[in-house]
Amino acid sequence: MSDTTTPARQWRETWMNGSEAAESRLFEELVMRMRDVQLRNQAQVSDGRKLRTLHAEILAGVDDAIFEVADDVPPDLRQHHFQPGARLRCTVRLSNASGIPHGGRKPDMRGAALRLHLPDGNVHELLLTNYPVSHARDAVQSVQFASIMSGARSLLLPRLLFTFGPAEMLRILRNLKSATGATRRLADESFWSRGALLWGDAGPVRLKLHPAVPPVSGMHAPPDLSSDFAQTLLQGDVLYQLSAQRYVDDVMTPIEDGCTGWDESTVPFVKIATLTLSTRDLRSPAAMATAQAVDATPFNPWNAPDAFRPLGNLNRIRRTVYDASAARWTATPPH
Template identity: 30%
Template structure:
């Protein structure tokens, strides 16, 4: 069902039966959870502490605020964006690998955004927090269509990334880069996205654009979400390449150096679904065309100058905090197979990590709980 709004554009209306899982999805998810648990256990034996099975290495923990814009159009003024206001936020920058690796390696970077003081009916019945989590990555579409595709091919990648050495991964990345630059153009083809992410050069993480990759509910509608640089200092970093021979922790160092001297602003934007055939919910690899529905800003996120990775802040952000896209309002419920997979995977990983590390599980009620 769609509705017509000013300007003639129509937007798909959310309803409870809008998702269409495969009959074997639960079996696929159970298989994935088992494999990822074995990766968790291996990481614990190797590192003597529990790690996230994704986004294991942090690059900075930021304190800031999110301002919901005044005067939003009705289709944008949904859920926590229904009325103008300001919320505290805590953000964690990361690499999406489940292993602690050198920042010289190419790959996808992540952003966990925790908005504090968000009240209303929750996506999960046992969630009593007043926080809204959004998880985004630097790759626009997810690399696998659904849980079935991930269980068949994605788990091979996850298994290998948990076990191969940095040296082996760097050699593989350089070989793929050479193949992509010299051979594939002659053949008129290109690397699949699942491999291309290991070829793209590393860029400054504060200049990157972050995407939800998979859709989520937006009150009466359905959207994908992204975060884009806004202030001149971070806009200037967009596309800036990190040194190929940089430090092992180059991302964290670059974030520390930036926020020692500068504040930063970003725009939080949503892209409304206008056509379920062209902008599907269940296939997370399908690009939603900007021509069908452009991204539109719903909020501004501001980070002041700060120390981003003190030992106390690192311990709190990397060990105590968890980020889960299912922790939040039902009005922003994650949608589609990949998000239903994440519901099980994120919770299982967090439970294991906190248990073996003897770390408390808590949701901050106030931004002052984040150490300076």
């Protein structure tokens, strides 16, 4: 892939296996392996519900959150619809990350899927999870790991060891232990894009969505995160802040390596916008119908204007994997 020059910096994406064609062939194989993961997960659910391959369980869904761009968003990040004071309607789906619903009975990560409704009728989707870096270094590791985790429990460790070798296995297990070790209240969670995405002429960024008001430390999460979130929203608005880190260079801010963080102490986050979920009763019939409709909405980080396309191999594979997954759980497959 050739260098892309931005006013400020140079950055590049690199094809896996050396060329676009070779990467496409590799991804075709990986997409089939993710299909097998989905089918194996599906076989474990007795009620026959069709499920997303990952993030199968919704915790909350609203379709009228307000995304308001900060008045002081830095000039270089004022790209396209991200202009100071702009207000966009936003659909939000908060989820458990597992491919099998478990009602909070298992350690898990959480996800936040945002669909920004743009003035021109298009959408811009941002998907984030509640840990800054991916357990998987690249797309191959990601699919290998998902595949092992959907297999027999008794073979997990030998398979992880055989596939990744001792050093990578330990790194992955440590990442997962940190990522799933603490259960926080949903309104207290922070979410990261983990991978980079393009931000118009500003070049690549990574994103973080975090509570606008820092959570009270020591607050224990109740087992039912969904009901707790409903209770929180009954009592007042829930506000998050969206912040971005800018690309510096391939060492400090790698694009193809998903397991390496962009160090906040040297690459600070800057505020882009506030996301407000207004006070309501999520248990009312109307709110529950909305959540059901949100749950039936397939999200894909590639549902974005070209100027904001996701970057890096972990993101490139998501384009097909998400569509293939959604084609098996939605009544109307995505186009």
